[in-house]
Amino acid sequence: MGGIGKTEVAMWYVFSRRTKFDAVFWINADTTEKLSLGFTEMSMALGLEDESAPEDEIERRERVKGWLSNPIITANQGTPKANDEASWLLVLDNADDPNILYDFWPDTGTGCVIVTSRNPLSKDTVYSPSLSIDLAPFKLNEAGPFLQSLSNREYEENSLEACTKIVEILGGLPSGITQMGGITRRRHMSLEEFLAYYEENAGNYMIQQFQAKGDPICKPSLPSGC
Ligand SMILES: Nc1ncnc2c1ncn2[C@@H]1O[C@H](COP(=O)(O)OP(=O)(O)O)[C@@H](O)[C@H]1O
Ligand SMILES: [Mg+2]
Known part of the structure; x- marks a missing residue:
């Protein structure tokens, strides 16, 4: 995916x-x-x-x-x-x-x-035999804290519950989580505002995912020094 x-x-x-x-x-x-x-x-x-x-x-x-x-x-x-x-x-x-x-x-x-x-x-095909790994979406218990940290809400009350709800909607997809983390941070949205925003824009978001065809929606960030 x-x-x-x-x-x-x-x-x-x-x-x-x-x-x-x-x-x-x-x-x-x-x-x-x-x-x-x-x-x-x-x-x-x-x-x-x-x-x-x-x-x-x-x-x-x-x-x-x-x-x-x-x-x-x-x-x-x-x-x-x-x-x-x-x-x-x-x-x-x-x-x-x-x-x-x-x-x-x-x-x-x-x-x-x-x-x-x-x-x-x-x-x-070409490279058989080889080791292959199928990547799975994040599990909720990984994704919730990930979004919490991306949106700078580690210290906000009940934010883990709200983040877990959001990542569940996003299906645990890393690109969706990083994109949404960026949106809430840049637009200074509360998580509730984000949920309302997402409901309004879900259609566009799905189209973007479809158009991305495997290209990262957000540019991956290189670890420092890489
Ligand atoms: N394990 C991870 N931890 C943190 N961010 C991740 C992780 N996996 C993916 N991401 C982020 O999700 C986005 C999409 O990942 P990417 O590797 O470009 O997906 P793909 O190559 O499968 O299309 C990128 O912004 C990337 O930084
Ligand atoms: Mg890629």
Whole structure:
């Protein structure tokens, strides 16, 4: 489901494991064009661009895949890691059409790939066998305190009950909760006012969710330092 927290979970995985990898790549994988753009950025970051040859997307993609299959550290010559095999993590975010990943999938190698997708078929295609996780909405006992904290109401009497009621209406969906937390904060609404506002605007809200098609409704916030 869009807004359930796939990108957020991948981001926290990257953030918390960032010191375990020599290289981390994050690519938006919703379309072939964005994948190609991501591979161009990887090629540049890895120093694989062939400046003497005309740019060819397929050649460039294959060069990057070649590096992922045989990831030798060429930078930092003179340091103990130079010429070692690099450990790498590649995140393919928002890969709702798993078929477009085939051309970009490294053939061999010991790196790690995280794919986030709204498409349940993603689990059984390119990257099988693999570990797959279905994300569930927040439980009420997690979501109530989350909204309470987002709307700065930890110290308000009965606010937990009101927040729990609101998150129940929102189905525990993280994107809905973060969006509503922001609305109540920005508009300085009481929780009762919020409930009235929500009832009036529920129709619009559902349309926004539908249009988001997996894109975060609110921009995910990076943990500081990420
Ligand atoms: N576990 C979480 N804790 C706090 N906020 C979260 C959590 N999961 C998701 N969110 C927030 O919910 C919103 C939607 O999450 P996102 O990861 O973009 O969803 P998806 O990638 O599934 O569409 C973002 O604003 C994100 O920061
Ligand atoms: Mg996402």
